[in-house]
Amino acid sequence: MLTQLLIALNGLASAVAKPLLMPVAWCPGWLSITAIGAVTGIAMLVAFKYTSNQSAIRATRDRIKANLLALALFRDDIRVGLRCQGALLLGAANLLILSIVPMLVMFPPMCLLLAQLALWYQVRPLAVGEQAVVTVRLAEDRLDRLSAVQMGPSSSALSRVGPIRVPAQGIVCWSVEAREPGLHRLAFDLDGAVFSKELSVAVGGAWMPTSMKRPDRGLFELLLHPRERPFTEASPVRSIEIEYPERSSWTAGSRTWLVYWFVISLAAAFAARPVFGVHM
Amino acid sequence: MTQHGASGSASESASGSVPDAGRVTGSRHVLSRRRVLWGAAAAIGAGGVGAAGYFSGGINRVSRGLGKKVIVIGIDGMDPRLCRALIEAGRLPNLAKLAAEGGFSDLATSIPPQSPVAWANFINGAGPGSHGIFDFIHRHPHEQCAPFFSAAETLPGDGFLEWDDHRLQLDFWPFNHKPPRTVLRRQGVPFWDYLDARRITSVFYDLPSNYPPSPSQYGHHRCISGMGTPDMLGTYGTYQYYAEDAPADAIDEGGGRRARLVFDGESARASLVGPEDSLLETPHPIRVAFDIHRDRESDAAMIEIQGNRILLNRGQWSRWVQVDFALSTPRPFPTQHAGGICRFLLQEVAPNFRLYVTPINVDPSHPAVPLSEPPSMIQAMAKELGLFYTTGFQEDHKARSNGVFNDDEFRAQATIVLEDRLAQFEYAVDNYDDGLLFFYFSSSDLQSHMFWWNGDENPTHPTRATGEAAARFEHVKALYQRLDGVIGDIHDRYGGKATILVMSDHGFANFGRQFNVNAWLRDFGYLNPRECTSILTDVDWSRTRAYGLGINGLYLNRKGRERDGIVEPGEEQEKLTRQLIARLQSVRDFNGAKVIRKVYRSSEIYSGDATALAPDLIIGYARGYRASWETCLGELTPDVLLDNPSAWSADHCADALEVPGVLFCNRSIRAKQPSLIDIAPTILGEFGVSVPDSMTGHGVFES
Numbered sequence: 001m002l003t004q005l006l007i008a009l010n011g012l013a014s015a016v017a018k019p020l021l022m023p024v025a026w027c028p029g030w031l032s033i034t035a036i037g038a039v040t041g042i043a044m045l046v047a048f049k050y051t052s053n054q055s056a057i058r059a060t061r062d063r064i065k066a067n068l069l070a071l072a073l074f075r076d077d078i079r080v081g082l083r084c085q086g087a088l089l090l091g092a093a094n095l096l097i098l099s100i101v102p103m104l105v106m107f108p109p110m111c112l113l114l115a116q117l118a119l120w121y122q123v124r125p126l127a128v129g130e131q132a133v134v135t136v137r138l139a140e141d142r143l144d145r146l147s148a149v150q151m152g153p154s155s156s157a158l159s160r161v162g163p164i165r166v167p168a169q170g171i172v173c174w175s176v177e178a179r180e181p182g183l184h185r186l187a188f189d190l191d192g193a194v195f196s197k198e199l200s201v202a203v204g205g206a207w208m209p210t211s212m213k214r215p216d217r218g219l220f221e222l223l224l225h226p227r228e229r230p231f232t233e234a235s236p237v238r239s240i241e242i243e244y245p246e247r248s249s250w251t252a253g254s255r256t257w258l259v260y261w262f263v264i265s266l267a268a269a270f271a272a273r274p275v276f277g278v279h280m
Numbered sequence: 281m282t283q284h285g286a287s288g289s290a291s292e293s294a295s296g297s298v299p300d301a302g303r304v305t306g307s308r309h310v311l312s313r314r315r316v317l318w319g320a321a322a323a324i325g326a327g328g329v330g331a332a333g334y335f336s337g338g339i340n341r342v343s344r345g346l347g348k349k350v351i352v353i354g355i356d357g358m359d360p361r362l363c364r365a366l367i368e369a370g371r372l373p374n375l376a377k378l379a380a381e382g383g384f385s386d387l388a389t390s391i392p393p394q395s396p397v398a399w400a401n402f403i404n405g406a407g408p409g410s411h412g413i414f415d416f417i418h419r420h421p422h423e424q425c426a427p428f429f430s431a432a433e434t435l436p437g438d439g440f441l442e443w444d445d446h447r448l449q450l451d452f453w454p455f456n457h458k459p460p461r462t463v464l465r466r467q468g469v470p471f472w473d474y475l476d477a478r479r480i481t482s483v484f485y486d487l488p489s490n491y492p493p494s495p496s497q498y499g500h501h502r503c504i505s506g507m508g509t510p511d512m513l514g515t516y517g518t519y520q521y522y523a524e525d526a527p528a529d530a531i532d533e534g535g536g537r538r539a540r541l542v543f544d545g546e547s548a549r550a551s552l553v554g555p556e557d558s559l560l561e562t563p564h565p566i567r568v569a570f571d572i573h574r575d576r577e578s579d580a581a582m583i584e585i586q587g588n589r590i591l592l593n594r595g596q597w598s599r600w601v602q603v604d605f606a607l608s609t610p611r612p613f614p615t616q617h618a619g620g621i622c623r624f625l626l627q628e629v630a631p632n633f634r635l636y637v638t639p640i641n642v643d644p645s646h647p648a649v650p651l652s653e654p655p656s657m658i659q660a661m662a663k664e665l666g667l668f669y670t671t672g673f674q675e676d677h678k679a680r681s682n683g684v685f686n687d688d689e690f691r692a693q694a695t696i697v698l699e700d701r702l703a704q705f706e707y708a709v710d711n712y713d714d715g716l717l718f719f720y721f722s723s724s725d726l727q728s729h730m731f732w733w734n735g736d737e738n739p740t741h742p743t744r745a746t747g748e749a750a751a752r753f754e755h756v757k758a759l760y761q762r763l764d765g766v767i768g769d770i771h772d773r774y775g776g777k778a779t780i781l782v783m784s785d786h787g788f789a790n791f792g793r794q795f796n797v798n799a800w801l802r803d804f805g806y807l808n809p810r811e812c813t814s815i816l817t818d819v820d821w822s823r824t825r826a827y828g829l830g831i832n833g834l835y836l837n838r839k840g841r842e843r844d845g846i847v848e849p850g851e852e853q854e855k856l857t858r859q860l861i862a863r864l865q866s867v868r869d870f871n872g873a874k875v876i877r878k879v880y881r882s883s884e885i886y887s888g889d890a891t892a893l894a895p896d897l898i899i900g901y902a903r904g905y906r907a908s909w910e911t912c913l914g915e916l917t918p919d920v921l922l923d924n925p926s927a928w929s930a931d932h933c934a935d936a937l938e939v940p941g942v943l944f945c946n947r948s949i950r951a952k953q954p955s956l957i958d959i960a961p962t963i964l965g966e967f968g969v970s971v972p973d974s975m976t977g978h979g980v981f982e983s
Contacts, residue, residue, distance in 0.1 A: 079492055085320075135591045140568065147577075160593075161578075161580050161591040161592060161596070162575075162578060162580060162591055164573060164575040164578060164580050164591060165575050166547065167546070168545060168547050168573070169573075173582055173591060175591040
C-alpha cells in the first residue's frame with residue numbers, strides 16, 4: 001500500500017518537476033541551485049505561515065522578548081534572572097513544538113523535491129567515450145540464472161568489459177562506454193525477458209536528469225531513486241545500477257549541492273520573512 | 281531617540297552616543313545613504329584593483345625576466361653515439377635541425393655518472409664536492425657502514441605523548457614535539473635561487489635530486505620533485521603482486537611484494553599494504569582489504585576496493601584508483617588520513633590468477649607529503665590533468681627485473697608513463713610565459729636500462745637471442761624518435777623566441793658482465809674473513825682495510841673516520857690507495873678485456889665543502905661492465921666477475937668518459953668540452969645574472 005502510494009507520489013513529483021526544473025539544463029549549476037534554493041526557501045516560508053499557529057508563535061516570541069528584557073533590566077536580582085532563563089527555555093521549547101505541525105506538513109514534499117534535485121546534482125551524466133560500471137542484481141531465488149543475463153546491443157553504449165558474474169553477491173557487471181549523447185535505454189535480456197535502465201550521456205558537462213538506479217520496491221530505494229519505475233516483486237531482476245561519475249563544484253557538486261541548497265533556502269527564508277510577515 | 285530635536289542630537293553626539301547615525305552637523309556635511317553606498321563601492325573597487333595588482337603584478341609576483349625565455353628539456357640517459365647514428369639515418373630530423381641551427385655536443389657527465397650525482401651537478405653548477413651526493417647510496421662512517429639513500433633522509437622525531445597504544449606527536453604548546461621529517465641532503469645553493477632573488481621565474485617539472493622540494497624565498501621558483509620522490513611506503517617504488525602460485529607467506533623482494541591469492545569459488549580477498557601507521561606505539565603497515573571476482577568465461581575480473589568497482593579484461597590496466605589509508609588514533613582524536621593512488625593490471629585470469637598493482641604513489645590532488653614548491657603547484661596540475669605518477673622512478677623496472685612483468689608488459693607500462701609525461705609537457709608549455717622552463721623525461725633512461733643493446737660492441741646479449749635483443753633495442757630508437765617529435769614541437773613554438781637546450785645527464789652502455797668489488801677485495805686479502813657474505817653482517821672490521829658500497833664507491837676502513845677503522849691516515853693510507861688503484865686498473869676478464877678503465881681518487885676530483893661522505897676511490901668501469909648487483913649493498917659472491925642475468929641489461933655507471941650525455945641547442949655552442957656543470961652558468965648568463973663563485977662551470981656560449 002505504502003509502496004503504491006510512494007510510486008504514485010514519485011510519478012506526480014516527476015511530472016511536476018519535469019517542466020519546473022527544465023531551466024536547470026540551460027543554466028550554470030551555481031545559478032540553478034541558487035535559484036532553486038531561494039524559491040524553495042520562500043515556498044517553505046509561505047507554507048510555514050499557513051500551516052503554523054502564527055498568533056501562538058507571535059505570543060511566544062513576545063514572551064521571549066519580555067524575558068530577555070527582564071534579564072537585562074534586573075541583572076542584580078538572581079531570582080528574577082533564574083526565572084527569566086527558565087521562561088526563555090520554555091519559550092524556545094514551545095517554539096519548537098509549534099513548528100512540528102508545519103515541519104510534518106513540509107516533510108513529504110521536501111523529500112520528494114530533494115529526490116528530484118538529486119537527479120540533477122548528485123552525479124553527472126557520462127561523457128561520450130567515458131566508461132561506467134553497470135550492475136544488474138538478480139533476485140535471490142534466481143541466482144542460478146546469472147550466466148543467462150545478457151546485455152543487449154545498443155548504439156548508445158558499448159560493453160568494454162564483462163559480463164562478470166559474482167554469484168556471492170548475485171550480480172552481473174559490465175563496464176560500458178558511452179557512445180552517443182542523449183537519454184537512452186540499456187536493455188538486458190534474461191530468459192527472453194527484457195529489462196531496461198535509463199542511461200544519460202551528455203556532451204561537455206551539460207546538465208540532464210541522471211537516474212543512478214532502477215530500484216526494487218524497498219521504500220528507501222523508491223524514495224532515493226524516483227525517476228524510473230521499480231521492478232515488480234515477481235521480477236527476476238531486482239535492480240540495475242550505473243555508477244556515474246561525481247560532479248565537482250563548490251556549489252552544485254555531488255558532495256556540496258545539498259548543503260549549499262540548504263544554506264541558500266534558509267537565507268532566502270530569513271530574508272523574505274519581513275516581506276511575508278511570518279513569525280518563526 | 282529619533283524624536284529628539286537638533287540640539288538634543290548635538291549634545292548626545294558629544295557624549296559619545298549617536299542618535300542619528302547619518303548626520304553630523306550642518307546641512308553641507310550630511311552623509312547620505314547614497315554617499316555611503318558610493319563610498320563602499322569605491323572602496324571595494326579599490327580593494328579589488330589592489331588585490332589584482334598584488335596577484336598579477338605585485339612586488340613579489342611580477343617576473344623580471346623581461347620576456348626572456350630559456351627552455352631546458354632534460355632527457356635522462358640520452359646517448360650521443362645513438363643520437364649521431366640516428367641523425368645520420370635521418371630518424372631524428374628535429375634534433376638534426378637543432379644541431380644545424382645551433383650546435384650538438386657530448387656533455388661531460390659527473391664522476392660517477394649516476395643520475396642523482398649528475399643532476400645535482402646540473403643544479404649546483406659544480407661537482408659533487410659542492411652538493412655532497414656521490415652515489416645512490418651513502419654510509420654513516422660512525423656506524424661503520426650503515427647505508428642510507430644519499431639524496432634525502434628521514435630524521436626521527438623528538439618527544440611524544442603516550443596514549444593507550446599510541447604515540448602522539450603534538451607540535452604545539454605546551455608539548456612542542458618534533459615529528460619525524462624528511463630532509464633534502466643535497467647541499468650548496470641551487471642555481472634557481474639566483475634567479476629567484478632577481479625575480480626571474482623558473483619552473484621545473486619532475487626535477488631529479490630535489491626531494492623534498494627546496495623552498496623558494498621570493499616566490500619566483502616553482503618545482504615538482506622528480507627522481508628521489510618516494511612512494512607512500514617511503515621507498516623508491518614498491519609494487520604489489522598477487523597470484524595463486526605466489527608463496528603462501530607474502531614475501532618482500534627488492535622493490536616489490538608477492539602475496540598468494542586463495543579463491544573461494546571465483547572470489548578472493550586480498551589486502552593492499554600501505555604506509556606504516558606511525559601513530560601506533562609499535563607501527564605496522566596499514567592494510568586496505570579488497571575483493572577480487574573473476575569470470576573465467578569472460579576472461580575478466582572485477583576488483584572492489586573502498587567502494588570502487590574496477591572491471592578489467594586480461595591484460596588491461598585500470599585507471600588511477602584513489603586509496604584512503606586511515607591512521608588509527610586514540611579516542612577522542614579524529615582519525616588521520618593519507619591518500620595514495622595506484623593502478624591495477626590484470627595479467628592472467630585462469631588457471632593462475634595474477635594481478636599487479638603499481639607502487640602506491642602519493643595522491644597529487646591531496647598530497648600527504650610535500651611534492652612541489654609551492655605545494656599548490658602539483659594540486660593545480662592534478663586538477664587540470666587528473667591523477668598521475670608522482671614517485672621518482674615511474675617506469676616499474678623492478679617488476680621487470682623480478683620477473684613480474686615480461687618485456688611487453690614493461691614496455692606497455694613505460695608507454696603509459698610517457699603518455700602521462702607528454703600530457704604534462706603540454707600543460708607545462710601551455711602555462712609558460714617567460715623565464716626558465718625545465719621539463720624532465722625519464723623514459724629514455726629506464727627503457728634503455730631494459731632494452732638497450734649495442735650489438736656492435738658485444739654481439740651476445742646475456743639473456744636474449746641476438747635477433748630479439750636487436751628488436752628490443754629498436755624500442756629505444758623508436759623512443760628517441762618520439763622524443764625528437766617533442767623537440768620539434770617545442771622548436772616550432774619557441775624556436776625564434778627562446779633559447780632551447782636539450783640535454784641528458786649521461787649516455788648508455790651495455791651491461792653484460794658484473795664485477796663484485798667486495799669479492800675482489802676479499803680475494804686479495806683486503807676484506808676478511810674469506811667466508812664473509814656481506815659487509816653489513818659478517819665482516820671482521822679488525823681485519824678489513826677496504827670495502828665497497830654503492831655502485832662506484834670504494835672506501836678505506838680509515839682509523840678516526842670509520843667506527844672500527846684500522847687504516848692509519850698518512851703513509852699507510854697512501855700506500856694502500858696506490859696499491860688498490862694499480863690492482864683494480866689491471867683487472868682483466870676471462871677473455872683479456874679490461875674491466876676497469878680508471879680509478880679516481882676523490883681527493884683529486886672533488887673540491888668543496890661537502891666532501892665528508894665521499895668514497896675514497898671512485899671506480900670507472902669499462903663499457904660493458906658495472907659493479908655487481910650484490911656490490912651495491914655490500915654483499916659478496918664466490919666469483920668476482922659474473923654474467924649479468926638481469927633484464928636490466930644496460931647501464932651508465934661506468935667511467936664518466938665512456939658515457940657522456942648530449943647537449944643540443946638552437947644557439948651556437950662555443951665551449952670545447954661542455955659539461956653538466958656548465959648548464960647552470962649558461963642559464964644564469966642568458967638572464968644576465970653573474971655566475972657565483974660557488975659554481976665551477978662556465979657558460980657554453982662562451983669560447
